[in-house]
Amino acid sequence: MSKGEVTRAAILDSALGLASRIGFNPLSIGQLAAATGMSKSGLFAHFRSKEALQLATLEHGRERFTDSVIRPTLAAPRGMARVRALFDSWMSWETEVLEGGCVFVAASIEFDDQPGPLHDALVRNQRDWMEFIEIVARSAVTEGDFRADLDVEQFAFMLQGLTYAFHHTSRLLDDSRAGDHAQQGLEQLFAAAQG
Secondary structure (H helix, E strand, O other), rough: OOOHHHHHHHHHHHHHHHHHHHOOOOHHHHHHHHHOOOOHHHHHOOOOOOHHHHHHHHHHHHHHHHHHHHHHHOOOOHHHHHHHHHHHHHHHHHHHOOOOOHHHHHHHHHHOOOOOHHHHHHHHHHHHHHHHHHHHHHHHOOOOOOOOOOOOOHHHHHHHHHHHHHHHHHHHOOOOOHHHHHHHHHHHHHHHOOO
Protein backbone atom coordinates (compact mmCIF):
# COMPACT_ATOMS: atom_id res chain seq x y z
CA MET A 1 0.00 0.00 0.00
CA SER A 2 1.39 3.43 -0.96
CA LYS A 3 1.77 6.27 1.51
CA GLY A 4 -1.21 8.01 -0.10
CA GLU A 5 -3.35 4.89 0.27
CA VAL A 6 -2.32 4.52 3.92
CA THR A 7 -3.20 8.17 4.56
CA ARG A 8 -6.54 7.80 2.80
CA ALA A 9 -7.36 4.64 4.81
CA ALA A 10 -6.53 6.44 8.07
CA ILE A 11 -8.73 9.38 7.06
CA LEU A 12 -11.58 7.00 6.19
CA ASP A 13 -11.16 5.19 9.52
CA SER A 14 -11.65 8.55 11.23
CA ALA A 15 -14.61 9.37 8.98
CA LEU A 16 -16.20 6.00 9.68
CA GLY A 17 -15.80 6.45 13.43
CA LEU A 18 -17.29 9.92 13.16
CA ALA A 19 -20.20 8.70 11.02
CA SER A 20 -20.95 5.99 13.58
CA ARG A 21 -21.35 8.70 16.25
CA ILE A 22 -22.98 11.59 14.36
CA GLY A 23 -24.43 9.96 11.24
CA PHE A 24 -23.73 10.51 7.56
CA ASN A 25 -25.78 13.68 6.97
CA PRO A 26 -23.59 15.83 9.26
CA LEU A 27 -20.39 14.18 7.98
CA SER A 28 -18.57 16.82 5.94
CA ILE A 29 -15.04 17.75 5.02
CA GLY A 30 -15.18 20.55 7.61
CA GLN A 31 -16.50 18.22 10.31
CA LEU A 32 -13.80 15.65 9.51
CA ALA A 33 -11.10 18.35 9.49
CA ALA A 34 -12.19 19.47 12.97
CA ALA A 35 -12.22 15.88 14.25
CA THR A 36 -8.83 14.91 12.79
CA GLY A 37 -6.92 18.18 13.03
CA MET A 38 -6.24 18.04 9.29
CA SER A 39 -6.73 20.96 6.98
CA LYS A 40 -9.88 21.26 4.89
CA SER A 41 -7.76 21.74 1.79
CA GLY A 42 -5.81 18.54 2.54
CA LEU A 43 -9.05 16.60 2.92
CA PHE A 44 -10.53 18.26 -0.16
CA ALA A 45 -7.62 16.81 -2.17
CA HIS A 46 -8.88 13.32 -1.19
CA PHE A 47 -12.62 14.01 -1.47
CA ARG A 48 -13.88 16.69 -3.82
CA SER A 49 -17.27 17.01 -2.13
CA LYS A 50 -19.27 16.11 0.94
CA GLU A 51 -21.10 13.44 -1.05
CA ALA A 52 -17.81 11.91 -2.28
CA LEU A 53 -16.59 11.76 1.32
CA GLN A 54 -19.82 10.14 2.47
CA LEU A 55 -19.76 7.56 -0.34
CA ALA A 56 -16.09 6.73 0.30
CA THR A 57 -16.84 6.38 4.01
CA LEU A 58 -19.75 4.05 3.32
CA GLU A 59 -17.57 1.91 1.04
CA HIS A 60 -14.82 1.86 3.68
CA GLY A 61 -17.44 0.74 6.18
CA ARG A 62 -18.37 -2.10 3.84
CA GLU A 63 -14.71 -3.19 3.70
CA ARG A 64 -14.41 -3.07 7.48
CA PHE A 65 -17.69 -4.99 7.81
CA THR A 66 -16.36 -7.65 5.45
CA ASP A 67 -13.24 -8.02 7.58
CA SER A 68 -15.13 -7.98 10.89
CA VAL A 69 -18.27 -9.98 10.04
CA ILE A 70 -18.22 -11.73 6.66
CA ARG A 71 -14.76 -13.34 6.84
CA PRO A 72 -15.16 -14.66 10.42
CA THR A 73 -18.57 -16.05 9.45
CA LEU A 74 -17.16 -17.90 6.45
CA ALA A 75 -14.34 -19.29 8.61
CA ALA A 76 -16.89 -21.08 10.83
CA PRO A 77 -18.12 -24.60 9.97
CA ARG A 78 -21.09 -24.72 7.59
CA GLY A 79 -24.54 -25.07 9.12
CA MET A 80 -25.98 -23.68 12.31
CA ALA A 81 -22.48 -22.95 13.66
CA ARG A 82 -21.95 -20.57 10.74
CA VAL A 83 -25.29 -18.85 11.38
CA ARG A 84 -24.31 -18.40 15.02
CA ALA A 85 -20.89 -17.06 13.95
CA LEU A 86 -22.66 -14.57 11.67
CA PHE A 87 -24.80 -13.29 14.53
CA ASP A 88 -21.91 -13.22 17.01
CA SER A 89 -19.66 -11.40 14.54
CA TRP A 90 -22.37 -8.83 13.87
CA MET A 91 -22.83 -8.31 17.63
CA SER A 92 -19.09 -7.68 17.95
CA TRP A 93 -19.27 -5.27 15.01
CA GLU A 94 -22.11 -3.41 16.72
CA THR A 95 -20.58 -3.26 20.18
CA GLU A 96 -16.78 -3.30 19.74
CA VAL A 97 -15.63 -2.12 16.31
CA LEU A 98 -17.19 1.35 16.15
CA GLU A 99 -17.95 3.55 19.12
CA GLY A 100 -21.35 4.57 17.79
CA GLY A 101 -22.43 1.11 16.64
CA CYS A 102 -23.36 -0.16 13.22
CA VAL A 103 -23.19 2.65 10.67
CA PHE A 104 -25.46 0.71 8.32
CA VAL A 105 -28.30 0.53 10.83
CA ALA A 106 -28.00 4.24 11.57
CA ALA A 107 -27.65 5.16 7.88
CA SER A 108 -30.66 3.00 7.00
CA ILE A 109 -32.78 5.19 9.23
CA GLU A 110 -31.13 8.38 7.99
CA PHE A 111 -31.52 7.64 4.28
CA ASP A 112 -34.56 5.38 4.03
CA ASP A 113 -36.58 8.06 2.25
CA GLN A 114 -33.85 10.29 0.81
CA PRO A 115 -33.15 9.43 -2.84
CA GLY A 116 -29.64 9.84 -4.15
CA PRO A 117 -26.30 8.07 -4.52
CA LEU A 118 -25.81 7.42 -0.80
CA HIS A 119 -29.29 5.91 -0.52
CA ASP A 120 -28.63 3.73 -3.56
CA ALA A 121 -25.24 2.54 -2.26
CA LEU A 122 -26.78 1.76 1.11
CA VAL A 123 -29.62 -0.21 -0.52
CA ARG A 124 -27.05 -2.27 -2.48
CA ASN A 125 -25.10 -2.96 0.73
CA GLN A 126 -28.19 -4.00 2.65
CA ARG A 127 -29.47 -6.23 -0.16
CA ASP A 128 -26.06 -7.93 -0.31
CA TRP A 129 -26.15 -8.42 3.47
CA MET A 130 -29.64 -9.93 3.39
CA GLU A 131 -28.58 -12.23 0.55
CA PHE A 132 -25.54 -13.28 2.59
CA ILE A 133 -27.75 -14.14 5.59
CA GLU A 134 -29.96 -16.21 3.27
CA ILE A 135 -26.95 -18.08 1.86
CA VAL A 136 -25.66 -18.84 5.36
CA ALA A 137 -29.12 -20.00 6.46
CA ARG A 138 -29.43 -22.14 3.34
CA SER A 139 -26.15 -23.84 4.27
CA ALA A 140 -27.74 -24.79 7.60
CA VAL A 141 -30.63 -26.33 5.65
CA THR A 142 -28.22 -28.21 3.39
CA GLU A 143 -26.28 -29.48 6.42
CA GLY A 144 -29.51 -30.73 7.99
CA ASP A 145 -29.32 -28.33 10.95
CA PHE A 146 -32.45 -26.46 9.84
CA ARG A 147 -35.61 -28.04 8.42
CA ALA A 148 -35.74 -28.59 4.66
CA ASP A 149 -38.76 -26.33 4.10
CA LEU A 150 -37.27 -23.32 5.93
CA ASP A 151 -38.13 -20.00 4.26
CA VAL A 152 -34.61 -18.55 4.26
CA GLU A 153 -35.87 -15.11 3.18
CA GLN A 154 -38.12 -14.97 6.24
CA PHE A 155 -35.29 -16.27 8.42
CA ALA A 156 -32.97 -13.51 7.12
CA PHE A 157 -35.69 -10.91 7.72
CA MET A 158 -36.14 -12.04 11.31
CA LEU A 159 -32.41 -12.24 12.04
CA GLN A 160 -31.95 -8.74 10.62
CA GLY A 161 -34.85 -7.65 12.81
CA LEU A 162 -32.98 -8.92 15.87
CA THR A 163 -29.94 -6.85 14.95
CA TYR A 164 -32.04 -3.72 14.48
CA ALA A 165 -33.88 -4.33 17.75
CA PHE A 166 -30.58 -4.79 19.56
CA HIS A 167 -29.19 -1.56 18.09
CA HIS A 168 -32.29 0.41 19.07
CA THR A 169 -32.66 -1.08 22.54
CA SER A 170 -29.00 -0.89 23.51
CA ARG A 171 -28.20 2.49 21.91
CA LEU A 172 -31.33 4.59 22.24
CA LEU A 173 -32.90 2.99 25.29
CA ASP A 174 -29.56 2.13 26.97
CA ASP A 175 -31.06 -1.18 28.10
CA SER A 176 -28.39 -3.42 29.64
CA ARG A 177 -30.57 -6.47 28.87
CA ALA A 178 -30.54 -5.86 25.11
CA GLY A 179 -27.80 -8.45 24.53
CA ASP A 180 -29.65 -11.09 26.56
CA HIS A 181 -32.86 -10.37 24.66
CA ALA A 182 -31.05 -10.61 21.32
CA GLN A 183 -29.46 -13.95 22.28
CA GLN A 184 -32.83 -15.29 23.46
CA GLY A 185 -34.39 -14.13 20.20
CA LEU A 186 -31.69 -15.96 18.26
CA GLU A 187 -32.33 -19.18 20.17
CA GLN A 188 -36.06 -18.85 19.46
CA LEU A 189 -35.32 -18.26 15.79
CA PHE A 190 -33.09 -21.36 15.75
CA ALA A 191 -35.77 -23.44 17.44
CA ALA A 192 -38.33 -22.39 14.84
CA ALA A 193 -35.85 -23.07 12.03
CA GLN A 194 -35.18 -26.57 13.33
CA GLY A 195 -38.89 -27.30 13.34
